[in-house]
Amino acid sequence: MSTHAEIKKWTLPALAAAKREQRKLVMLTAYDYSFARVVDANGVDLVLVGDSLGMVVQGRDSTLPVTVEQMAYHTAAVARGLTRAMLIADLPFQSDATPERALQASIALLQAGAEMVKLEGAGHKLEVIRFLAERDIPICGHLGLTPQSVLKFGGYKxxxxxxxxxxxLRSDAQAVADAGASMMVLECVPSPLAAAITAASPVPTIGIGAGPDCDGQVLVLHDFLGIDTGHRKPKFVKDFLGEGGSIAGAIAAYAAAVRDGSFPDAEHSY
Incomplete structure (x- = not known):
């Protein structure tokens, strides 16, 4: 069996193999070249350029104002810092409203260096996922708390x-996989539900506030490092910087904790 250390470059077949072999996947966000280098060198398998940059980099109240052009800029910067990790970029608010718009946005992000695009929701997004998958664009779904729907939800719940x-949620997860997604994020989902979705899912699940039984975990870099962004710290965030003693040490400690199953524990799950 191959180990994470032996994987020189993460690919879609490698992700599928990790799911089959029950090897945990480690994901963090990054938004620039320098952090991308540190993340890549310390055991992270998947790097997400999240539209969370609107809140933690730009100082906005939500992810809604982020544009495709801004996402492409940050994606290109991060891509230059990676050698091993797979790079995923968010399709920002309403850039995936129609299949055609999603295709144009995806082309921009892939040309900037992304290897997969992430989009939120199911419903009418299933048509978008199928349309992109048929055109060989790798897709990561995102279910549960979908931050671009914050106005509908009335907050982050x-x-x-x-x-x-x-x-x-169980039905949507199956539909997202059936439509052609290669992976999906489950955000702020009760642990037993996330475990059931993961067990039934043919593609890897990445949890954030979704308990320990997902196929991998993701955190927002600034939350993970305890940087005060002016937003409430989510329950699922743990201070690895205090344990690791340095940014590189914190990332390595996080990667080890995800792989050995010690993170997230009950304190950091719903």
């Missing part, structure tokens, strides 16, 4: 708590 909502 745990999703899937009642039986009907849980059933819809």
């Amino acid at each position: 745990v999703q899937g708590r009642d039986e009907n909502a849980a059933a819809k």
Whole structure:
């Protein structure tokens, strides 16, 4: 069995193999070249250029104002710092409203250096996922708390708590995979529900506030490092910097904790 250390470059087949072999995947966000280098060198498998940059880099109240051009700029910077990790970039708010718009935005992000694009939701987004997948654009889905829907949700709240909502999330996860997504993020989902979705999913799941049983974990870099961005610190964030003693040490400690299953624990899950 191959180990993470032996993987010289993460690819879609390598992701599928990790799922089959039950090897945990480690993801962090990054928004610039220098942090990309540190993240890549310290055991992170997947790097996400998230539209979270709107909040942690630009100082906005939500991710909604972020544009495709801004995402492409940060994606290009991060791409220059990576050699091993796979680079994923968010399709920002309404850039995936139609299949055609999503294709143009995806082309811009892939040409900037992304190897996969991430989009939020199911419903009408299933048509978008199918359209992109048919054109050989790798896709990461995103279910549960979808930050681009913050106005509809009335805030950043745990999703899937009642039986009907849980059933819809399970159905949406299967539909996203069936439409052609190669991976999916589950955000702020109760741990037992995330575990059930992961067990049934043919593609890897990456949890953030979704318990220990997902196929991998992701955190926002600034939250992970304890940087005060003016936003409330989520429950699922742990201070690895205090343990690791340096940024590189913190990233290595996070990667080790995800792989050995010690993070997230009950304190950092819903």
